[in-house]
Amino acid sequence: MTSSHIARCAQLAMVLEVSATPKPGNIDRDHNYMDTRFEHFLASAVGVFPILEKAARSGSGVGSLIREAVLESSKWQKGGNTHFGAFILLIPLVMAAGRCDDIACLKVQVQKIVRGTTVDDAVEFYRAFSEAGVKVKPVKDLDLTDAASTDNIRAQGLTLFNMMEISSGYDMIAEEWTNGFQKTFDYATSIRSKLEKHGINDAVVLTFMELLSKNKDTFIQTKFDDVKAEDVSIRAENILKKGGMDDKIDDIRSFDDELIKEGVNPGSTADLIISGLFVSLYGGMRF
Numbered sequence: 055m056t057s058s059h060i061a062r063c064a065q066l067a068m069v070l071e072v073s074a075t076p077k078p079g080n081i082d083r084d085h086n087y088m089d090t091r092f093e094h095f096l097a098s099a100v101g102v103f104p105i106l107e108k109a110a111r112s113g114s115g116v117g118s119l120i121r122e123a124v125l126e127s128s129k130w131q132k133g134g135n136t137h138f139g140a141f142i143l144l145i146p147l148v149m150a151a152g153r154c155d156d157i158a159c160l161k162v163q164v165q166k167i168v169r170g171t172t173v174d175d176a177v178e179f180y181r182a183f184s185e186a187g188v189k190v191k192p193v194k195d196l197d198l199t200d201a202a203s204t205d206n207i208r209a210q211g212l213t214l215f216n217m218m219e220i221s222s223g224y225d226m227i228a229e230e231w232t233n234g235f236q237k238t239f240d241y242a243t244s245i246r247s248k249l250e251k252h253g254i255n256d257a258v259v260l261t262f263m264e265l266l267s268k269n270k271d272t273f274i275q276t277k278f279d280d281v282k283a284e285d286v287s288i289r290a291e292n293i294l295k296k297g298g299m300d301d302k303i304d305d306i307r308s309f310d311d312e313l314i315k316e317g318v319n320p321g322s323t324a325d326l327i328i329s330g331l332f333v334s335l336y337g338g339m340r341f
Contacts, residue, residue: 057110060151060336064106064144067331068099068137071324074258076306078266078290079313079320087319094133101130102137109145110152116167117175117214119145121182138182139227139273139325143238146231147332157337161239168231171214177204179214226272226322230329237326241265242333254341256299258327263306266323267291273321286318 072095075082083092105123112119123141150163180203207217221228230238241261248257267290270283293305313319 055151055155055336057107057152060110060148061103061106063151063335064148064332065099065103066335067144067328068140069096070254070258070331071140071328072096072099074255074262074327076303076310077259077262077324078306078310079286079316079318080324081319085310085314090133090136094131095136097131098127098133098136102126102141106144106148109148112149112152114170114172115175115178116146116149116171117178119149121178121185124182125185137325137328139322140328142227143230143235143325143329144332147235147238147329151336157239157242157333160333160336161234165234168215168218173208173211173213175214176207176212176217179217180204180207224272224275226269227325230326235329237265237269238329238333241326241330242337245327245330245334246337246339249339249341252299258331259306260294260299260302261330262320262323262327263290263294263302265326266320267294269323271320271323273319273323278318282318286313286320 071077072081072092073083075084081087081090081092081095086092102123105119105126108122109119120141123145124138127137127141146164146167147160149167150160153163154160215231218228218231222232223229226237230236241264244261244264245257248260252260267287270280270287272283274283274286289309293302293309296302296305
């Protein structure tokens, strides 16, 4: 596959995720936040194309590519952090895709890429926080607001994979890196399995609900606490226990309205849906 094709799979994954509705608590084509809108996500997905294409041709430089993607995204919109978590997942996947022709190969190569990251990757990744004003759960013992942290990274010889290992116990995105992108590939399968019966929008919504029901969202844990994240997962699980989509849809809409009003945004869940969509599209999914 060409680097252009791979980059467009990643772009389309971002567009399909933000367009799907109702996706409880998240911005979509029917819901905006005060400072961040649906259009900001579209601008980010379109604007970052050159970095994604570059990543598909690159054999190394994960940290700098994530940083470039974050900075390029911010040039095209003023809505703040739209896709930081998604870039952490997409960049190594896109790089791996550039080496492969099928999903089996992708699984192997993405693990090689993340495990082969360097101290320079860690430093470049860390710089993205302050330069782009990204707010995420911090890595233990490393202060995101302290420029000296990059010196600490070098002194400790921490690679980007090492940093993800430190965070993997409490961060869904970091866990993907250390666990072979298992949820990404699992939920790619889930999306594809629902597509024929439900269409792409509802396949994404149902998979989002499934993922949310089984995992405490890191973004919710960071903004609120573990109790709130657990409560959201339980509520999603209870809705899924109902019958078909027609039986669930009103409850999903009500759940969406409630989370929007509470400012509860399952952002990490959305990031994993994006990576799952990318794998599906790379594997040939069409709708």
